[in-house]
Amino acid sequence: MIEQDLKPLEEKSIYVIREAKLKFKNVAALWSMGKDSTTMLALTRKAFLGKIPFPVIHIDNGIDFPETYAFREWLSKKWNFKVIVGRSEIKPDPMGSACCGRNKPETLKKLLEEYGFDALIVSIRRDEHGIRAKERYMSPRDRDFRWDYKNQPAELWDDYASKLDAKEHMRVHPLLDWNEIDVWRYIKREHIPVNPLYFSRNGFRYRSLGCTHCTVALKSNAKNVDDIIRELRTTRQEERSGRSMDKEHEAAMERLRALGYM
Amino acid sequence: MQVRNIALLGHKDHGKSTLIGRLLMQTGAATRVRIREAQEYSKRLGRGFEPAFILDSFTEERLNEMTYDTTRAEIKHRGMALAFIDVPGHEELIKNMISGASYGEVAVLLVSAKPDEGIRGQTKRHLFVARMLGIDRLIVAVNKMDTVNYDEERFRAIERGLRRFISAIGFDKRNVAFVPISAYDGENTVKRSARMRWYGGKPLVEMIYESAKKATPKATGMLRIAVQGTLPGGLVAGKIVSGSVRAGEMVAILPKGAAVKVRSITVNGAVVKVGNAGNNVALALAGTLPKEMRGTIISGISSRPIVTDRIRLRVFVTGAFGRAMSVKFNGIDIPCRKVRVLRVIDTTTGALRPGPPRLLDAVEADITLSRKVPVEGYAITPELGRFVLYNKGMFAGIGIIEPG
Numbered sequence: 001m002i003e004q005d006l007k008p009l010e011e012k013s014i015y016v017i018r019e020a021k022l023k024f025k026n027v028a029a030l031w032s033m034g035k036d037s038t039t040m041l042a043l044t045r046k047a048f049l050g051k052i053p054f055p056v057i058h059i060d061n062g063i064d065f066p067e068t069y070a071f072r073e074w075l076s077k078k079w080n081f082k083v084i085v086g087r088s089e090i091k092p093d094p095m096g097s098a099c100c101g102r103n104k105p106e107t108l109k110k111l112l113e114e115y116g117f118d119a120l121i122v123s124i125r126r127d128e129h130g131i132r133a134k135e136r137y138m139s140p141r142d143r144d145f146r147w148d149y150k151n152q153p154a155e156l157w158d159d160y161a162s163k164l165d166a167k168e169h170m171r172v173h174p175l176l177d178w179n180e181i182d183v184w185r186y187i188k189r190e191h192i193p194v195n196p197l198y199f200s201r202n203g204f205r206y207r208s209l210g211c212t213h214c215t216v217a218l219k220s221n222a223k224n225v226d227d228i229i230r231e232l233r234t235t236r237q238e239e240r241s242g243r244s245m246d247k248e249h250e251a252a253m254e255r256l257r258a259l260g261y262m
Numbered sequence: 263m264q265v266r267n268i269a270l271l272g273h274k275d276h277g278k279s280t281l282i283g284r285l286l287m288q289t290g291a292a293t294r295v296r297i298r299e300a301q302e303y304s305k306r307l308g309r310g311f312e313p314a315f316i317l318d319s320f321t322e323e324r325l326n327e328m329t330y331d332t333t334r335a336e337i338k339h340r341g342m343a344l345a346f347i348d349v350p351g352h353e354e355l356i357k358n359m360i361s362g363a364s365y366g367e368v369a370v371l372l373v374s375a376k377p378d379e380g381i382r383g384q385t386k387r388h389l390f391v392a393r394m395l396g397i398d399r400l401i402v403a404v405n406k407m408d409t410v411n412y413d414e415e416r417f418r419a420i421e422r423g424l425r426r427f428i429s430a431i432g433f434d435k436r437n438v439a440f441v442p443i444s445a446y447d448g449e450n451t452v453k454r455s456a457r458m459r460w461y462g463g464k465p466l467v468e469m470i471y472e473s474a475k476k477a478t479p480k481a482t483g484m485l486r487i488a489v490q491g492t493l494p495g496g497l498v499a500g501k502i503v504s505g506s507v508r509a510g511e512m513v514a515i516l517p518k519g520a521a522v523k524v525r526s527i528t529v530n531g532a533v534v535k536v537g538n539a540g541n542n543v544a545l546a547l548a549g550t551l552p553k554e555m556r557g558t559i560i561s562g563i564s565s566r567p568i569v570t571d572r573i574r575l576r577v578f579v580t581g582a583f584g585r586a587m588s589v590k591f592n593g594i595d596i597p598c599r600k601v602r603v604l605r606v607i608d609t610t611t612g613a614l615r616p617g618p619p620r621l622l623d624a625v626e627a628d629i630t631l632s633r634k635v636p637v638e639g640y641a642i643t644p645e646l647g648r649f650v651l652y653n654k655g656m657f658a659g660i661g662i663i664e665p666g
């Protein structure tokens with residue numbers, strides 16, 4: 001796994017986050033209480049001198065880990081930001097998992113309409129999954145969350161897409177260039193609090209967090225951030241191998257992606 | 263580790279994706295799972311192993327055997343991370359090609375040596391765009407050498423066929439190299455090929471590495487801050503694109519030129535005495551500020567860029583080049599008042615051509631904007647010399663200010 005210089009990554013992310021806030025009328029960020037979106041919040045505080053100047057959305061299917069809920073309450077108080085909880089249903093989904101498949105974007109859609117958000121900060125990284133290699137820093141989605149990857153607006157230099165048709169919203173990806181190990185190195189450097197589920201208990205830890213139904217722990221003795229960084233330096237396993245959703249057909253993943261699954 | 267962006271150019275099917283796939287395998291960056299998936303996928307489609315399938319791409323792209331949008335893949339070489347940007351080689355997708363190539367610091371152009379392939383119009387067009395985007399280091403990889411029995415004469419013929427064009431569009435001969443390879447067989451990609459002993463140079467990855475090492479961003483040292491806008495709370499946010507700014511100094515806000523004092527500088531959440539190029543700063547400024555800060559440029563009091571509403575641009579046309587145009591400059595939209603075309607260039611040949619500009623032509627044009635902006639030559643301060651053109655809101659081209 002390639003370890004990139006953190007400085008330019010940090011600068012670029014701050015630039016993109018500020019751009020989202022300054023360019024759009026009504027911005028929100030998605031927060032799963034995982035390491036990436038928590039790092040995004042830490043970067044947001046840097047961009048806005050200690051404040052998080054937009055609401056943070058948690059799409060909650062009600063069966064996240066207790067640690068995850070506790071972390072949500074604790075950090076939102078500590079950093080003083082507003083959390084909007086959107087409750088998603090668990091129901092059969094022909095294309096993915098019942099818990100975190102298509103049902104979550106459905107809830108998100110309703111929230112966007114209700115609050116009128118025109119930009120959504122999402123903490124995806126290019127190295128996370130094959131399909132994400134084609135994402136842009138700013139990428140429009142239509143009302144049904146479809147992503148027309150073949151026909152995205154040109155994105156060159158620091159000029160990002162900004163024109164939105166009615167009923168569209170912008171996905172903003174400030175962490176796009178980061179690799180998994182960079183996120184952990186940054187968490188270490190900045191002492192960013194993380195969900196305790198990432199650390200090993202009884203020989204197991206979570207590397208990528210979903211809800212209690214679709215997240216599988218992996219064998220690991222990494223008990224702290226340093227251990228995790230060391231582990232990532234030698235592992236040959238893919239990050240999301242602990243998420244059952246990914247094991248299903250690749251085409252289903254693509255369709256989920258096009259639907260705006262985060 | 264430092265990351266260097268390498269733009270991969272070339273006509274569709276000349277082997278860009280195959281090359282990246284092969285490099286990922288040869289440098290150990292591809293996981294075993296990935297390689298196995300690619301093997302299975304090739305078999306399912308009833309073909310020999312396709313290294314290109316190792317790349318991150320949509321099933322749709324694999325089935326149609328073409329790249330629709332850019333893909334990025336990183337390899338490690340001698341302590342440097344090389345991020346390859348695979349851009350679509352298809353003419354209709356030039357917009358996506360530009361998006362990818364605009365991040366490149368070094369360009370690698372693939373030209374297939376296969377008898378019926380060779381130098382194509384798109385080959386030259388990609389070179390033209392790369393040069394316009396300011397990429398000044400180029401490696402031409404003559405690919406598919408296996409299809410011509412690794413014949414030196416075929417390689418030299420392609421080299422001869424491109425050298426003149428490459429110089430004509432402004433590449434410095436010393437920054438251009440030609441390497442014969444077979445991406446499919448992995449010959450001369452990472453290790454020197456025993457099948458091409460007549461080639462005395464280094465393998466491709468080594469050439470890229472050396473080029474990337476030399477490609478250092480040029481900086482003039484003059485203070486230029488591209489202002490993003492005013493943050494909640496009143497501080498001014500911007501990115502220092504060149505030079506540095508000190509707390510306490512007087513600066514000018516352009517285009518109007520108001521002189522204000524820098525009271526404090528915050529970089530990444532911490533108050534500092536000096537902000538440097540690359541930093542995203544939040545400034546407390548004392549003095550009368552323009553109502554709208556977004557799109558302004560902050561410079562030193564004495565070394566200011568030119569402020570003008572008339573610019574001469576070299577444009578690469580990506581849409582309808584018409585009258586109702588506007589430019590995007592430093593984050594703001596500015597309508598054009600007048601557009602006068604001086605010359606039209608066919609980018610597949612480099613020759614002048616009469617008549618109105620068409621899609622994928624290059625154009626030299628004098629443009630009068632509806633307001634004044636602070637500008638500089640693209641080669642001096644890229645951020646102050648580049649424009650994205652729109653026609654009725656549609657992407658119509660990219661333009662740069664050439665010096666002189």
Ligand SMILES: Nc1nc2c(ncn2[C@@H]2O[C@H](COP(=O)(O)OP(=O)(O)O)[C@@H](O)[C@H]2O)c(=O)[nH]1
Binds near residue numbers: 273280407
């Ligand atoms: N014989 C031979 N075929 C190649 C070589 N490189 C690529 N190809 C083939 O050329 C076709 C197009 O390659 P691809 O990488 O998809 O081209 P791209 O459109 O530039 O990305 C595929 O069928 C490859 O197997 C090579 O070095 N030798």
